[in-house]
Amino acid sequence: MSSSKRRKDIAYYGVIAALSVFTLFCLIVIIVYITSNGLPHITWEFLTERPRSMGKEGGIFPIIVATLYATAIALVIACPIGIGAAVFFKEYSKGGRFIQIVRIFTEVLAGIPSIVFGLFGFAFFVVFLGLGWSVLSGGLTLFMMILPTIVRSTEESLETVPMSYREGSLSVGATRWQTTVKVVLPCCVKGIVTGVILGVGRAVGETAAVMLTMGGALRLPLSPFDAGRTMSMHMFVLTSEGLSMEKTFATAALLIIIILIINSAANLIGRKVGAINSA
Amino acid sequence: MQKENVFEIENLNLHYGAFQALIDVGIIIPRQRITALIGPSGCGKSTFIRTLNRMNDLIPSCRVEGKVMFDGEDIYDKACDVIALRKKVGMVFQRPNPFPKTVYENVVYGPKIHGEKNKDRLDEIVERTLKEVALWDEVKNRLNKSALGLSGGQQQRLCIARALAVGPEVVLMDEPTSALDPIATLKIEELMSGLCENYTIVIVTHNMQQAARISDFTAFFLNGVIVETDTTEKIFANPANTKTEEYITGRFG
Amino acid sequence: MVSVALITVFVFMNGLPSMVEHGFMEFLLGDRWRPTNGLFGILPLVVGTLCVTGLALLIGVPTGVASAVFLSDILPKKPAAVFKFAIELLAGIPSVVYGFFGLIIIVPMVKRIFLPILQVFDPEATTTGFSIMAGGLVLAIMILPTVVGLSENAISAVPSDYREASLAIGANKRETAMRVLVPAAKSGILASIILGMGRAIGETMAVLLITGNVALLPGSILDPVATLTGTIALEMSYADAGHQQALFAVGIVLFCIIFILNIIARFVASRMGVGGK
Numbered sequence: 166m167s168s169s170k171r172r173k174d175i176a177y178y179g180v181i182a183a184l185s186v187f188t189l190f191c192l193i194v195i196i197v198y199i200t201s202n203g204l205p206h207i208t209w210e211f212l213t214e215r216p217r218s219m220g221k222e223g224g225i226f227p228i229i230v231a232t233l234y235a236t237a238i239a240l241v242i243a244c245p246i247g248i249g250a251a252v253f254f255k256e257y258s259k260g261g262r263f264i265q266i267v268r269i270f271t272e273v274l275a276g277i278p279s280i281v282f283g284l285f286g287f288a289f290f291v292v293f294l295g296l297g298w299s300v301l302s303g304g305l306t307l308f309m310m311i312l313p314t315i316v317r318s319t320e321e322s323l324e325t326v327p328m329s330y331r332e333g334s335l336s337v338g339a340t341r342w343q344t345t346v347k348v349v350l351p352c353c354v355k356g357i358v359t360g361v362i363l364g365v366g367r368a369v370g371e372t373a374a375v376m377l378t379m380g381g382a383l384r385l386p387l388s389p390f391d392a393g394r395t396m397s398m399h400m401f402v403l404t405s406e407g408l409s410m411e412k413t414f415a416t417a418a419l420l421i422i423i424i425l426i427i428n429s430a431a432n433l434i435g436r437k438v439g440a441i442n443s444a
Numbered sequence: 445m446q447k448e449n450v451f452e453i454e455n456l457n458l459h460y461g462a463f464q465a466l467i468d469v470g471i472i473i474p475r476q477r478i479t480a481l482i483g484p485s486g487c488g489k490s491t492f493i494r495t496l497n498r499m500n501d502l503i504p505s506c507r508v509e510g511k512v513m514f515d516g517e518d519i520y521d522k523a524c525d526v527i528a529l530r531k532k533v534g535m536v537f538q539r540p541n542p543f544p545k546t547v548y549e550n551v552v553y554g555p556k557i558h559g560e561k562n563k564d565r566l567d568e569i570v571e572r573t574l575k576e577v578a579l580w581d582e583v584k585n586r587l588n589k590s591a592l593g594l595s596g597g598q599q600q601r602l603c604i605a606r607a608l609a610v611g612p613e614v615v616l617m618d619e620p621t622s623a624l625d626p627i628a629t630l631k632i633e634e635l636m637s638g639l640c641e642n643y644t645i646v647i648v649t650h651n652m653q654q655a656a657r658i659s660d661f662t663a664f665f666l667n668g669v670i671v672e673t674d675t676t677e678k679i680f681a682n683p684a685n686t687k688t689e690e691y692i693t694g695r696f697g
Numbered sequence: 698m699v700s701v702a703l704i705t706v707f708v709f710m711n712g713l714p715s716m717v718e719h720g721f722m723e724f725l726l727g728d729r730w731r732p733t734n735g736l737f738g739i740l741p742l743v744v745g746t747l748c749v750t751g752l753a754l755l756i757g758v759p760t761g762v763a764s765a766v767f768l769s770d771i772l773p774k775k776p777a778a779v780f781k782f783a784i785e786l787l788a789g790i791p792s793v794v795y796g797f798f799g800l801i802i803i804v805p806m807v808k809r810i811f812l813p814i815l816q817v818f819d820p821e822a823t824t825t826g827f828s829i830m831a832g833g834l835v836l837a838i839m840i841l842p843t844v845v846g847l848s849e850n851a852i853s854a855v856p857s858d859y860r861e862a863s864l865a866i867g868a869n870k871r872e873t874a875m876r877v878l879v880p881a882a883k884s885g886i887l888a889s890i891i892l893g894m895g896r897a898i899g900e901t902m903a904v905l906l907i908t909g910n911v912a913l914l915p916g917s918i919l920d921p922v923a924t925l926t927g928t929i930a931l932e933m934s935y936a937d938a939g940h941q942q943a944l945f946a947v948g949i950v951l952f953c954i955i956f957i958l959n960i961i962a963r964f965v966a967s968r969m970g971v972g973g974k
Contacts, residue, residue, distance in 0.1 A: 371791070
């Protein structure tokens, strides 16, 4: 091997490895730094008590509840609509122009910055529909944000179902609907669940959109029309107002742990169901 | 009183967009016989067999003109019930395509779709059809295991059983053995001669020996046209058309 | 879908009047954003967004693409899967956490490490740490998952025939990667960069916490800036009616930028399909 080639090789591997290590390093630093600073402060009291003096003291129980509440609202609406839309696009439409346009729009929806969702949610849900700053407004805004994720992942997994399954089903006289429900969708459970879980992740972590739609009350939201504050929002307030490093770290660590669990669950389900299908 | 011929097809033309895949096809498919469709790749034989239970409906650009009479009714008539048609005209595909469900679930899929809920009757259907395809002894102890764990030949016989389970009159087979090894092929061929006591079989094959071995009638397709159709014996021993002769003697295709 | 139409209608309905009232050109090119004095020129915000995004791309893209090559071409399967999982995790972390991280680590770091370096060239330089530099660094980390993920997909999608053909004529791994794989995956990588850019422009909470939010044209990389997104988030809570409308107008600008970027990404990705055949 010529020496110039050798030198180029060394440079190549050096640069690639260095940059990759940098990527990994950033990740590890962020996760380790935040969890190690936050974990000690995640106590039973922190999880179950109400915040005192604007979050400086006490726990974040109402905030956890509001987060789950808004996420659940988003999910309950987004799952049927998202899966339904994907099934319609893939199984029923014959690829007409209308569908093409709708698909482009779905993609655009996925790219819209969360703050624009926030503006929209504020103008539409909070003001126009008169829902006020509430968990419901926040949940509906989140629903629109996670919709593309669910549509996308459902579509992608529908695409992986071999055409021959559909043919086999239709050839014994099943209707399109029966084919979809009994043969095609069961094959997609994995992809759909993964998409939904990632949608949950997005909803849980979202800040900007809920900030403009959910108000920011620290009370425990009981009705969907109550205002509330999600964990990420709480974190933002704590950070920007410098209220309590301890509580901020603890909330951040809790968020990271939740995301970690969500992503692992998505990964695990992906592998498990995949194994059943190919056995 | 059933008619002697299951299918009577006249002037069938089929287009995929601008491309015409079938040109003026006319053929009669006799009841409880095996009719083989042969011809080189891309000659339209698979397209044709898929018109018989309207599987071509799945292809958006596909247009069909002409008459396809099944038991005296035009299946391309607006009044025709596609679901009922497919129940009577089942299909087996080139590659085995069992659903990713258990063996049992695969067989009862069709009957369940058509409203059969009685467990005993479903069990009976499973046993009867799996015996018809000579698979019962091989799988009776693993009915509740995934069908994807079977061998290719077993999967294909399971697919035949799945088609038989809804009680069809006709079974369409689109190159059912082309993805299988010789031994599995032989098993399926043996099966077919038994099946034609109860069913009418239409089989697409580009294995001419197979057509000669198993079928009663043979139609030779070329470029979307039926060049010749006759008893299998006649076609292979003494074809009327020189193109047919060239094909079966292996001069092209 | 209905939702996109709704979003468009409502954001535009609330924002357009303000744009018209203040004049398009003055709105887009005015260099003073002083909503309390009725001055709505978003140029400083646009420049702020572009500076931060540009810096993020400058750092994030080479790092991301290199990591993608490393992931798809050098690392064995098992560790690559772990790496990928880690990258996905990085994508899932809420932006406000990045913002917090940036605030307590990057901002002081900029002040302590980058300022002295800059002072070597310009003794007058000064910074609070809240700056383009800090915002760009954090955003670079934030767009890494997008760039790495999509680029990796694009590189993995290059048919192994190409790889084998190149190796078969005696090229080594580096030459194969640089001359065959990366060029073949070019469109996918480009699309990943555009989408990463979209993410950087649209990012709100992180930049809000670390760029300083000073709506002035920046003079240096260590100056604070305000971004389009940050300004909306920050001022929405106390804005009066006219101010609110102006913020909606800022939303329109953002919306349009992202829309155009998406269309470009789509176009680039679809050209990949054609080019690949």
